[in-house]
Amino acid sequence: MACFIQAVYLLELDRQENRSNKENALAPKWWIPFKYKLVQTLIDERDGSIFGAILEWDRSAAMADLVVIRPSGAPRAVLALRGTLLKSPTIRRDIEDDLRFLAWESLKGSVRFNVALEALKSVAESYGSNNVCVAGHSLGAGFALQVGKALAKEGIYVETHLFNPPSVSVAMSLRNIGEKAEFAWKRIKSMIPSGSETIVNSSNTEEEKSYGGTGLKSWVSNLNRLKNPGVVGIGKWVPHLYVNNSDYICCSYTEKSDQVEKINEGKENVNTTNGRTVAAAAAAKLFVMSKGKQKFLEAHGLEQWWSDDLQLQLALHDSKLISRQLKSLYTISAAGKS
Numbered sequence: 001m002a003c004f005i006q007a008v009y010l011l012e013l014d015r016q017e018n019r020s021n022k023e024n025a026l027a028p029k030w031w032i033p034f035k036y037k038l039v040q041t042l043i044d045e046r047d048g049s050i051f052g053a054i055l056e057w058d059r060s061a062a063m064a065d066l067v068v069i070r071p072s073g074a075p076r077a078v079l080a081l082r083g084t085l086l087k088s089p090t091i092r093r094d095i096e097d098d099l100r101f102l103a104w105e106s107l108k109g110s111v112r113f114n115v116a117l118e119a120l121k122s123v124a125e126s127y128g129s130n131n132v133c134v135a136g137h138s139l140g141a142g143f144a145l146q147v148g149k150a151l152a153k154e155g156i157y158v159e160t161h162l163f164n165p166p167s168v169s170v171a172m173s174l175r176n177i178g179e180k181a182e183f184a185w186k187r188i189k190s191m192i193p194s195g196s197e198t199i200v201n202s203s204n205t206e207e208e209k210s211y212g213g214t215g216l217k218s219w220v221s222n223l224n225r226l227k228n229p230g231v232v233g234i235g236k237w238v239p240h241l242y243v244n245n246s247d248y249i250c251c252s253y254t255e256k257s258d259q260v261e262k263i264n265e266g267k268e269n270v271n272t273t274n275g276r277t278v279a280a281a282a283a284a285k286l287f288v289m290s291k292g293k294q295k296f297l298e299a300h301g302l303e304q305w306w307s308d309d310l311q312l313q314l315a316l317h318d319s320k321l322i323s324r325q326l327k328s329l330y331t332i333s334a335a336g337k338s
Contacts, residue, residue, distance in 0.1 A: 083138025
């Protein structure tokens, strides 16, 4: 999957440097050895750049090499999405989407999100979702996560591989601040003698007025509703995340989650199954690079994921950020409860 994403980076560089024929183009060398072929490129209409590609199992090429059966686990089609290219023809639109994620923790307003979503939905309908995979690196991993989640909300579960996915955003930081403020306020209220309760309640009313009638709790709640809630079968969509602790762009995914009971204490609309909250079942496979301290460019690079000395540790259901990212898939909406 990492090699296919590398091919997308090179498709755009081939375009920029006018390497259009088979003899000098670099991109095909990254899918031909795996017996895949290019069937579609995804174009950003704003600057004409290639940000993604659909690769399909090439049965004729496989038969020519006496590969009669498609290997187990090899998808029939792959949607690969590249990350940021610091080249003048593409840097403006790439950075624009980087800043979009940084500000809102969402890429849904981007042209690329809509193009990628339609492309993934189309190949899933053609081949069946269990025969399709989406993969991305860096910014491309952000798009892959969000289009994969959008389809999961529709009951279409596509295998998803995310390399160095972005984990830092202003929106996430604001939510963390809001949650800490709410927790601190509850602690303060619990320490106030009961005789002063009416005074506290009165001050709460005044505070709510000063916040336009929403109050601190509602303000925090609004911060937490950046994503639309939906209902989906638990464990049916399990994205694979590949992160490096030395990469500050994705290292927040390795932050340990709190106990689920503490996270959801006092929260509404949290489903429970056999005494466990559904938030605990927000499933993902988190693979962590275990090479020790590395420089940022090496830690964020795509090439580390196909290296011969690759050393990974697998962690399941253990990331606070994964639970936050996937929370909307496992939250029962008001309509669902009624």
